[in-house]
Amino acid sequence: MLFASALAWFPAAARADDGPALSPPEVVSAAPAAQWAAIEPADLLVMDLAPDVAGHARRVVIQLLPPPFSQGWVGNIRKLAAAHWWDGTSINRTQDNYVVQWGDPDGDDKARAKPLPAGLITNSEAAYVAPRFALPAGADRALAFGADAYAPETRIIAGWPVGLDRDHAWPLHCYGMVGVGRDNPPDTGSGAELYVVIGQAPRQLDRNIALVGRVIDGIELLSSLPRGTGTIGFYTTASERVPIMAIRNGGDVPGLPRYQLLASDGDSFARYAAARANRRDRFFVVPAGGVDACNVPIPVRRAP
Amino acid sequence: MLFASALAWFPAAARADDGPALSPPEVVSAAPAAQWAAIEPADLLVMDLAPDVAGHARRVVIQLLPPPFSQGWVGNIRKLAAAHWWDGTSINRTQDNYVVQWGDPDGDDKARAKPLPAGLITNSEAAYVAPRFALPAGADRALAFGADAYAPETRIIAGWPVGLDRDHAWPLHCYGMVGVGRDNPPDTGSGAELYVVIGQAPRQLDRNIALVGRVIDGIELLSSLPRGTGTIGFYTTASERVPIMAIRNGGDVPGLPRYQLLASDGDSFARYAAARANRRDRFFVVPAGGVDACNVPIPVRRAP
Numbered sequence: 001m002l003f004a005s006a007l008a009w010f011p012a013a014a015r016a017d018d019g020p021a022l023s024p025p026e027v028v029s030a031a032p033a034a035q036w037a038a039i040e041p042a043d044l045l046v047m048d049l050a051p052d053v054a055g056h057a058r059r060v061v062i063q064l065l066p067p068p069f070s071q072g073w074v075g076n077i078r079k080l081a082a083a084h085w086w087d088g089t090s091i092n093r094t095q096d097n098y099v100v101q102w103g104d105p106d107g108d109d110k111a112r113a114k115p116l117p118a119g120l121i122t123n124s125e126a127a128y129v130a131p132r133f134a135l136p137a138g139a140d141r142a143l144a145f146g147a148d149a150y151a152p153e154t155r156i157i158a159g160w161p162v163g164l165d166r167d168h169a170w171p172l173h174c175y176g177m178v179g180v181g182r183d184n185p186p187d188t189g190s191g192a193e194l195y196v197v198i199g200q201a202p203r204q205l206d207r208n209i210a211l212v213g214r215v216i217d218g219i220e221l222l223s224s225l226p227r228g229t230g231t232i233g234f235y236t237t238a239s240e241r242v243p244i245m246a247i248r249n250g251g252d253v254p255g256l257p258r259y260q261l262l263a264s265d266g267d268s269f270a271r272y273a274a275a276r277a278n279r280r281d282r283f284f285v286v287p288a289g290g291v292d293a294c295n296v297p298i299p300v301r302r303a304p
Numbered sequence: 305m306l307f308a309s310a311l312a313w314f315p316a317a318a319r320a321d322d323g324p325a326l327s328p329p330e331v332v333s334a335a336p337a338a339q340w341a342a343i344e345p346a347d348l349l350v351m352d353l354a355p356d357v358a359g360h361a362r363r364v365v366i367q368l369l370p371p372p373f374s375q376g377w378v379g380n381i382r383k384l385a386a387a388h389w390w391d392g393t394s395i396n397r398t399q400d401n402y403v404v405q406w407g408d409p410d411g412d413d414k415a416r417a418k419p420l421p422a423g424l425i426t427n428s429e430a431a432y433v434a435p436r437f438a439l440p441a442g443a444d445r446a447l448a449f450g451a452d453a454y455a456p457e458t459r460i461i462a463g464w465p466v467g468l469d470r471d472h473a474w475p476l477h478c479y480g481m482v483g484v485g486r487d488n489p490p491d492t493g494s495g496a497e498l499y500v501v502i503g504q505a506p507r508q509l510d511r512n513i514a515l516v517g518r519v520i521d522g523i524e525l526l527s528s529l530p531r532g533t534g535t536i537g538f539y540t541t542a543s544e545r546v547p548i549m550a551i552r553n554g555g556d557v558p559g560l561p562r563y564q565l566l567a568s569d570g571d572s573f574a575r576y577a578a579a580r581a582n583r584r585d586r587f588f589v590v591p592a593g594g595v596d597a598c599n600v601p602i603p604v605r606r607a608p
Contacts, residue, residue: 096524097479097601125589148452149581149594175401175504184586200479200505200598204583207590220400220531227524277453279508282488285429286511290453292596294504297401 021280024272028299031268036260036301037159039063044250044259045081045213047102049091049221050243058242060218061250061259062178063300065160068134069171070210072123073180076191077212081249083117085192090241091225095233097199100222101181103192105241116192125186128207129168138265139169143273145293150203154293156273159264160214161293163206171211174201174294176219180210198223201294216259216300258303272299325584328576332603335572340564340605341463343367348554348563349385349517351406353395353525354547362546365521365554365563366482367604369464372438373475374514376427377484380495381516385553387421389496394545395529399537401503404526405485407496409545420496429490432511433472443473447568447577449597454507458597460577463568464518465597467510475515478505478598480523484514502527505598520563520604562607576603 022030043066049058064074080086086103093101106112132139135157142157151163154172161172171177178196182189189210196215215222225242228235235241250256262269276296278287326334347370353362368378384390390407397405410416436443439461446461455467458476465476475481482500486493493514500519519526529546532539539545554560566573577600582591 094528096527128589145453149449149596149599150592186589199503201596203596203599204580204588204592206592208583208588223400224398224528224530226528276508279512284508284512285432285490288454288508288510292453292505292507295453295507 020282022271022275023279023281024275026281027268027272027275028262031262031266031272031299033304035263035266035268036303037263038303039216039259039261039300041250041253041256041258044216044253044256045077045247046250046253046256047086047247048245050245058218058221060221061216061256062213063216063259064213065171065211066158068130068169069160070123070127070180070212072121072127073189073191073210073212076120077194078249079117079119080190080192081247082252084246084248085114085117086244086247089114089244091222091235091244092228092241093195093232093234094198094222094225094228096227098197098202098233099195100198100225101193101195102244103181103194105238107193116190120190120192122187123189123210128186128210129170132164132167132169135162135169143264143270145291145296148203148292150206156264156269156293156296156298159261159298161296163293170207172201172293173197173203173205173209173211174214175199175297176215177211178213178215179205180212182209196222201292203294214298216261217257260301260303262299264298269299272296324586326575326579327583327585328579330585331572331576331579332566335566335570335576335603337608339567339570339572340607341567342607343520343563343565343604345554345557345560345562348520348557348560349381349551350554350557350560351390351551352549354549362525363522364519364525365560366517367520367563368517369475369515370462372434372473373464374427374431374484374516376425376431377493377495377514377516380424381498382553383421383423384494384496385551386556388550388552389418389421390548390551393418393548395526395539395548396532396545397499397536397538398502398526398529398532400531402501402506402537403499404502404529405497405499406548407485407498409542411497420494424494426491427493427514432490432514433474436468436471436473439466439473442569447574449595449600452507452596454510460568460573460597460600460602463565463602465600467597474511476505476597477501477507477509477513477515478518479503479601480519481515482517482519483509484516486513500526505596507598518602520565521561564605564607566603568602573603576600 045062047060091102153164180189181193230236277291349366351364395406457468484493485497534540581595
């Protein structure tokens with residue numbers, strides 16, 4: 001809300017009294033190569049959907065959350081991908097302004113559910129948050145967005161939107177974030193059932209579900225799916241479900257583009273966030289003076 | 305963020321220590337008839353798109369903003385609808401996590417642009433906000449959500465999410481809100497070019513564009529459209545644009561359903577908002593303790 005530190009870094013030459021400033025995309029385009037950080041293929045999950053009606057391939061790429069967050073579930077997800085468990089499953093739910101969800105369409109039916117591979121671990125609700133002391137070095141100096149309705153403190157730490165209280169830290173349910181579906185008991189989500197946020201950040205889910213990553217490429221293939229007409233957006237017939245051909249760990253996918261993100265501890269990111277908070281490019285009349293942590297999407301590109 | 309007043313109204317019998325509470329949809333379902341207020345057909349705008357590939361009709365219904373907000377543009381929109389001006393125009397832009405936009409696809413080309421009807425007025429940027437004193441009676445007692453990154457005060461007033469400072473009030477760019485496209489000079493939006501928010505609330509647009517209403521029925525027909533591949537999501541070929549068959553004022557549409565909204569000054573709405581702020585239904589582990597003004601969608605139904 002206050003955003004004082006980022007504003008301090010925002011070059012005076014680009015202030016409104018000197019004419020229009022760069023827009024956020026222009027700031028990102030101007031970022032030097034050194035401000036971009038590689039994303040390791042081992043930290044990616046690659047989902048190939050059945051081709052669309054015109055025969056076009058549909059690939060969605062997810063970046064998995066790093067420690068200290070959700071690593072029990074992330075480990076399960078790597079095992080599920082290595083076992084090719086998702087191949088032949090489907091996208092089963094699309095609820096407007098909320099989530100797209102995928103996994104075994106028969107998962108709730110014990111008699112017909114697809115057996116899970118051996119070696120998955122059970123994670124308790126305690127792991128929805130991480131101890132604050134486990135955050136990477138520099139976290140207390142990371143870009144801060146102030147308190148909001150859901151957290152006493154919000155920051156972007158090592159490229160991820162995070163909520164904090166005195167002792168804990170947790171990832172935020174921003175647009176594009178991927179989480180673990182579960183039943184009512186909070187330890188019932190294995191990671192086999194996943195969802196992605198496609199609307200207003202449902203921050204009420206923070207600390208109530210494990211987040212495990214975010215879509216960095218191809219989210220429009222999910223967000224534009226027809227909304228399901230069943231309860232909470234479930235598709236009511238098999239023909240409405242989009243088949244999942246394969247989900248693989250990124251290290252196992254030949255020819256995957258090399259992805260990079262704008263390093264959130266760099267000068268370019270600080271300028272980008274400041275420009276999101278105070279739009280001074282030509283179109284704008286009144287800069288907001290602040291920005292929500294979920295309204296600063298992390299810039300990602302394919303390596304040039 | 306504080307939400308003290310709403311919590312005070314939240315019945316003690318439904319607190320967590322007495323077992324799970326009603327979920328927000330359950331609170332809405334339980335609302336007595338007297339808590340529902342009719343929406344006048346005269347305050348609706350009805351957009352009929354060309355049928356989808358399966359031949360299904362596609363209708364989107366928009367509720368126009370009441371005074372004291374944006375009435376110059378709202379008046380223009382009623383004139384454009386009465387003149388059948390939009391018939392034969394199209395949806396021209398779908399940008400993921402941002403907006404769907406419609407109007408004359410040749411509007412930026414002076415030689416080919418469709419002439420506007422006579423009698424439209426020009427509105428200046430001063431009208432992006434209303435004087436606080438012009439708000440309806442009771443506004444200062446309306447449901448409050450505290451300060452956020454974009455406004456010192458946020459409330460839901462007479463059914464609409466509103467930001468406030470000491471002297472001004474303005475509608476918020478929440479999911480589903482409809483606004484007036486314009487060029488860089490802030491008085492260039494007539495109302496002929498409209499957009500709807502289909503992602504994280506782009507609150508940086510508050511006070512920078514005129515909002516004129518919100519979609520109350522059929523938003524999934526817009527939010528699920530394929531994303532445009534041109535700059536900022538414009539479609540690059542005519543065949544990608546969805547034709548608009550007609551846009552009419554609600555009073556001119558025979559057989560329109562009677563819509564109602566849950567009155568935002570009623571007890572049921574207060575309980576619904578409190579349940580959004582503190583989920584105590586069975587699935588939840590940690591109630592958030594607060595809610596963003598854009599995360600309390602106004603319940604709307606067809607009259608039973």
